[in-house]
Amino acid sequence: xxxxxxxxxxxxxxxxxxDIDSYVxxxxxxxxxxxxxxxxxxKKEEAWKYTSLNKILKEDYSVxxxxxxxIEYSDVKKYFIHDIDSFKIVFIDxxxxxxxxxTTHDGMDICLMSSALSKPKYRLVIENYFNKAATQDSLxxxxxxxxxxxxxxxxxxxxxxxxxxxIIYFSTGNESANMLQPRxxxxxxxxxxxxxIERHQSLNSNPVLTNSVTEIFTxxxxxxxxxxxQNDSLxxxxxxxxxxxxxxxxxxxxxxxxxGGKLVRNNLNFYQNGERIDSTLKGVTIIGNNQxxxxxxxxxxxxxxxxxxxxYKGIFDENSTGVFNGKIIVEKEAQKTNAFQANNNxxxxxxxxxxxxxxxxxxxxxxxxxxxxxxxxxxxxxLFYMQSRGIPKKEAKALLMYAFSNNVLNSVKIPExxxxxxxxxxxxxxxxxxxxx
Amino acid sequence: MLKINNLHASVDDxxxxxxxxxxxKPGEVxxxxxxxxxxxxxxxxxISGKEDYEVTKGxxxxxxxxxxxxxxxxxxxxxxxxxxxxxxxxxxxxxTNFIKTAINETxxxxxxxxxxxxxxxxxxxxxxxxxxxxxxxxxxxxxxxFSGGEKKRNEIFQMAMLDPKLSILDETDSGLDxxxxxxxxxxxxxxxxxxxxxxxxxxxxxxxxxxxPDFVHVLYNGxxxxxxxxxxxxxxxxxxxxxxxxxxxx
Numbered sequence: 001x002x003x004x005x006x007x008x009x010x011x012x013x014x015x016x017x018x019d020i021d022s023y024v025x026x027x028x029x030x031x032x033x034x035x036x037x038x039x040x041x042x043k044k045e046e047a048w049k050y051t052s053l054n055k056i057l058k059e060d061y062s063v064x065x066x067x068x069x070x071i072e073y074s075d076v077k078k079y080f081i082h083d084i085d086s087f088k089i090v091f092i093d094x095x096x097x098x099x100x101x102x103t104t105h106d107g108m109d110i111c112l113m114s115s116a117l118s119k120p121k122y123r124l125v126i127e128n129y130f131n132k133a134a135t136q137d138s139l140x141x142x143x144x145x146x147x148x149x150x151x152x153x154x155x156x157x158x159x160x161x162x163x164x165x166x167i168i169y170f171s172t173g174n175e176s177a178n179m180l181q182p183r184x185x186x187x188x189x190x191x192x193x194x195x196x197i198e199r200h201q202s203l204n205s206n207p208v209l210t211n212s213v214t215e216i217f218t219x220x221x222x223x224x225x226x227x228x229x230q231n232d233s234l235x236x237x238x239x240x241x242x243x244x245x246x247x248x249x250x251x252x253x254x255x256x257x258x259x260g261g262k263l264v265r266n267n268l269n270f271y272q273n274g275e276r277i278d279s280t281l282k283g284v285t286i287i288g289n290n291q292x293x294x295x296x297x298x299x300x301x302x303x304x305x306x307x308x309x310x311x312y313k314g315i316f317d318e319n320s321t322g323v324f325n326g327k328i329i330v331e332k333e334a335q336k337t338n339a340f341q342a343n344n345n346x347x348x349x350x351x352x353x354x355x356x357x358x359x360x361x362x363x364x365x366x367x368x369x370x371x372x373x374x375x376x377x378x379x380x381x382x383l384f385y386m387q388s389r390g391i392p393k394k395e396a397k398a399l400l401m402y403a404f405s406n407n408v409l410n411s412v413k414i415p416e417x418x419x420x421x422x423x424x425x426x427x428x429x430x431x432x433x434x435x436x437x
Numbered sequence: 438m439l440k441i442n443n444l445h446a447s448v449d450d451x452x453x454x455x456x457x458x459x460x461x462k463p464g465e466v467x468x469x470x471x472x473x474x475x476x477x478x479x480x481x482x483x484i485s486g487k488e489d490y491e492v493t494k495g496x497x498x499x500x501x502x503x504x505x506x507x508x509x510x511x512x513x514x515x516x517x518x519x520x521x522x523x524x525x526x527x528x529x530x531x532x533t534n535f536i537k538t539a540i541n542e543t544x545x546x547x548x549x550x551x552x553x554x555x556x557x558x559x560x561x562x563x564x565x566x567x568x569x570x571x572x573x574x575x576x577x578x579x580x581x582x583f584s585g586g587e588k589k590r591n592e593i594f595q596m597a598m599l600d601p602k603l604s605i606l607d608e609t610d611s612g613l614d615x616x617x618x619x620x621x622x623x624x625x626x627x628x629x630x631x632x633x634x635x636x637x638x639x640x641x642x643x644x645x646x647x648x649x650p651d652f653v654h655v656l657y658n659g660x661x662x663x664x665x666x667x668x669x670x671x672x673x674x675x676x677x678x679x680x681x682x683x684x685x686x687x
Contacts, residue, residue, distance in 0.1 A: 385525040387509035388485050388518070389535075389595060390543040396510075399538060403529030 003057045003179075004039055008032070010063040011145060018148055024117055027131050031144035038138035050323040050355040051294040056237045056263055059207045061179035063146075065093040069172040071203070073100055079201045080166060084416045086197075087165040089151040093172055094180045096149060100168075109154040110165055113183055116152040125154055129187050133215040133243035133271070140241045140267075143181045143213040150183035150212075157190035157219075164195040164414055171236065173206035184214040188222040188250075195414060199229040202236040214242045218250035220274070225253050225413050231260040231424055234289065241267045248274025248303075255412060256283040257421055258293045259428050269298040270308065272334075277306040284405040284421075286428050288317035288349075297326045301334040301364075310341040313405045316352035327359040328369060335364050341371040346378060346404060398429040438463050438500060438634050439484075439603055445494035446483045453479045455659035456495070461603065464631040468645055469638045470670060471656035472678040477638045478522060480656070481607040484636075485519040486512045499603070513539075514546040516602030520592040520609055527579040532591060533561060535579045536598050543599065564597040568624045586617030593624040604628075605636045610644035622647030642674035655681055 001009075011032050018025065040057060041048040069092050080088070087110045090100035096112050103111045109122075116122040134140040151167045169182055188194055202208045218224050230238060238261055244252050258264050270279045285293045299308040314322045324343045345354045358371040378400055386396035402425060412418040426432065439461040446454040453476045461467050471477050483490045484497060486509035496503050504512055527535065541551045552560075565572060568590060580588050589609055596604055606625065610618055625635065625648050637648055645653070645667060653670045655663040657678070662685050663669065673681075 379525070382525045382527055384487055384509060385521060385527075386535075386539075388513055388521075389539040389599065390510050390513035390546070391539050392510045392542060392546075393508065395538070395542060399530060399535075400527070403527060406529035 003061065006061075007063060007142065008036055013064070014146060019118065022117065023123070023127055024130060024147070028145045028147065031141040034136055034141040035138050035145055038141070041138060047296060047325065050321070051263070051265055051292065053263075056207075056209055059177045059209065061177045061207070061209055062175050063179055065095065065178060066175060068095060069093050069174050070097070071100070071170060071172065076100070076170060076201070076203070079168060079170075079199060081164070081197060081414070081416050081420055084164065084414070086163045089165065089167045091149065091169045091182065093170070093174070093178060094149060094182065097170075108156060108159055108161065109152060111152050113150040113152045113185060114148060116185070117148065122152070125187060129215065129217055130185060131215070133217065133245045134213055134241065135243070135269070139211055139239055140213050143183060143211050143241065146181040147183035147213070150185070152184075153186040153194070153196070155188045155192040155194050157192055159189075159192040161192070161194040164197055164417075167196065167198045169200045169210065169212075171200075171202040171208040171210075173202055173204035173208065175206070177207040178209070180208065180210045180212070182210065182212040184212070186214065186216045186224070188216075188218050188224055190220045190222060193223040195225045195227075197227045197229065197414075197417060200232055200236070200238055202233045205233055205235050208236040209239075210237070211239045212241065214240070216242070216244045216252065218244065218252050219247045221249045222247070223251045226255070227412065227414070227417060228254065228256045228266075229421070229424075230256065230258040230264050230293075233260065234262055234291070236261050237263040239265045239267070242269065244270045244279070246270065246272050246274065246277045246279065249276045250274070251278040253280035253282070253411070255408065256295070257424070258283065258285040259287065259424055261291065261293075263292045265294045265296065267296050269300070271300045272302050272306045272308075275303050275305045277303075279306075279308040280411070281308070281310045281312075282408045282411060283312040284408045284425075285312070285314040285316075285322055286401070286405075286425065287315075287320040287322070288352075290319045292321045292323075294323035295325070296323070299328050299339065301328070301330040301337045301339060303333060304335045304337070306334065307338040308340065310343075311408055312343045313408055314343070314345040314354060315348065315401050315404065316345065316354055317348040319349075319351045321352070322354040324354070324356040324373070325359065326357070326371070328361070328371070330362040330364050330367050330369065332363040335366045337364060337367040337369070339367070339369040343373040344404070345373070345375045346401065347375060348378065395431050398426065398431040401425075401429060440498040441484075441495070442498070443495035444483070444492065444497060446479060446490050446492050448479070448490050452493070453659055454483065457659075457661055459654065459661065461634045461636060463602075463634055465652065466629070466635045466637065466648060466650045468650035468653045468670060469636065469656050469661075470640065470642070470653060470673055472682075473640065475656045476659045477640075477656055478607055481519055481605045481636075481638055484605060485509055485517055510542070511546070513599070513601075514543050518596050518599055518601035518604045520589070520596060520604065520606045522608040522611060524580045524588045524592055526581045526583075528581045530579050531576050532579055532594075533575045536561065536595055539595070540598060560598065564594060567627055568594050568597060569620060570594055585612035586614065586620070589613060589617065589621050590624070593621055593628075597624065597628055601633065603634050603636065605638065606648075607638045608640065609637070610639055610641060618644065619647060642670045645670045657681055657685055
């Protein structure tokens with residue numbers, strides 16, 4: 001039985017476990033039909049031209065974890081940004097872990113999707129927002145069909161959330177192979193501000209496939225800073241579907257740090273529904289070792305006087321492959337749009353590949369849109385310059401690569417988070433230098 | 438300190454240095470002059486270990502050791518410093534952090550701990566003051582958008598920080614106006630001692646009015662064809678290089 005068949009038959013089992021009379025279940029029923037009809041995307045589709053799921057779909061994933069697994073905080077502490085006070089929503093093999101989490105209902109809801117889906121007091125928010133931003137593509141639909149657990153965050157208006165929120169999905173690998181469908185909903189009301197860090201982490205080398213959907217709604221003048229740390233083990237694959245609906249004067253940024261995993265596909269979509277909106281999409285990708293990271297971005301400029309800033313840096317070693325496909329749509333009404341996109345890449349090895357494609361569809365005539373992509377190697381003369389000052393070649397390379405990514409790191413607003421990323425980069429590059437640049 | 442014996446070097450099989458002999462002792466200032474294309478910059482690169490060049494014959498002995506097999510950074514750790522004719526711009530790395538990394542990597546190579554942050558800061562401030570460098574300058578990205586004078590001053594600042602035994606100044610005067618030239622030369626003079634040495638590579642004599650050499654060598658067609666004292670530099674300034682070429686070719 002192939003994975004699609006398995007998922008379709010598992011859906012029947014899934015229905016035994018959830019409330020089939022709920023509002024959301026109608027959405028699930030529609031979604032499974034879409035997935036049944038469309039199936040997994042293939043390279044024949046333009047948006048998947050450079051990323052094949054074939055290999056990772058061949059594993060025999062279990063769709064529901066068979067047992068409850070626990071892990072000790074001391075064993076996984078290193079995956080948290082642990083030197084700051086934060087809210088934590090933590091899952092182990094798709095199940096909520098209360099002892100690793102720190103949630104709240106005090107003036108805001110930072111809690112679980114499962115309770116939001118089942119308790120009447122969340123009903124209005126669920127009906128207004130759940131699945132309202134996600135597209136009807138096959139993978140988000142697959143997630144919707146199986147959506148039952150994830151992070152639920154609702155920040156009411158005029159609230160500055162003082163601690164960042166960490167959402168972490170652990171996979172224990174206690175079963176041979178797992179497929180996970182985490183579902184996050186984040187609603188930030190007028191004038192509120194929140195910072196969120198998301199991470200998926202497999203704890204051993206058994207295969208994991210995560211197909212996650214995150215919907216984020218930033219209402220009027222809300223500010224959301226979202227950070228994704230993708231530094232998973234070499235058998236873990238992630239398809240991240242993130243949809244951000246912005247209302248007027250809101251500011252949203254997503255930083256994606258992709259250093260690990262076997263295959264990572266980021267579908268990151270911004271929709272600007274209002275004037276004077278600011279959207280930022282930045283990423284640093286550093287991979288090697290047959291890894292594959294694909295950034296597929298969309299910024300949809302719908303109304304006038306908005307901005308978007310995209311800056312993706314990629315460093316590719318060994319047999320790794322990178323893909324950047326950045327689409328910007330500027331509707332006819334969206335005059336005075338400022339849209340910027342940059343994708344810069346360094347290929348360290350002759351065997352590494354990058355496919356980069358800007359896609360601009362501009363229907364307005366009074367806009368500023370720029371895009372640029374570069375592919376290059378490390379500058380040999382810069383390496384000699386650094387060596388001549390006593391910096392060994394390996395460290396010199398690391399310093400150059402770090403400097404190359406620095407633009408993206410500079411806009412990380414949580415200092416401890418920036419330090420952590422810096423440390424991960426130094427580890428990744430096998431050097432022990434403090435890049436406190 | 439430095440002894441170069443019958444050095445031949447080539448790049449891409451093109452022979453550029455054709456038998457250089459040169460000895461530099463502690464406390465000395467040597468100048469190498471010569472027309473364009475004579476091999477001056479190649480000599481500087483070969484001494485500091487640039488990989489593109491291949492030594493085909495002869496050797497370079499530094500502090501009693503043949504340095505042929507040493508990487509550029511290992512030569513730097515031993516105390517060889519090259520001030521670049523065209524310093525490289527490295528966006529995203531500040532002057533301070535670059536020099537910190539250079540110093541700590543050099544210490545690491547010698548089995549020493551990182552320099553304590555407080556000492557580093559003091560050293561940076563002292564050297565910046567010595568070279569009349571504005572501290573704001575130190576937080577800028579290395580050489581990025583620097584004027585010609587700023588780039589060269591930054592080279593000398595790094596030299597001051599690293600405190601090398603042998604400093605090679607490759608065309609340090611190029612692109613400098615007279616004021617910048619004076620500041621840079623003053624910096625070099627302040628760093629001079631009886632224990633270190635300077636090799637000045639230049640096309641023109643004017644830098645040598647400020648950094649006064651003990652010996653002047655004329656490089657032509659890959660060989661040192663004439664050596665003398667600072668008066669030789671004046672003679673070259675007056676008469677140009679043609680008479681040397683004629684002498685050699687005669």
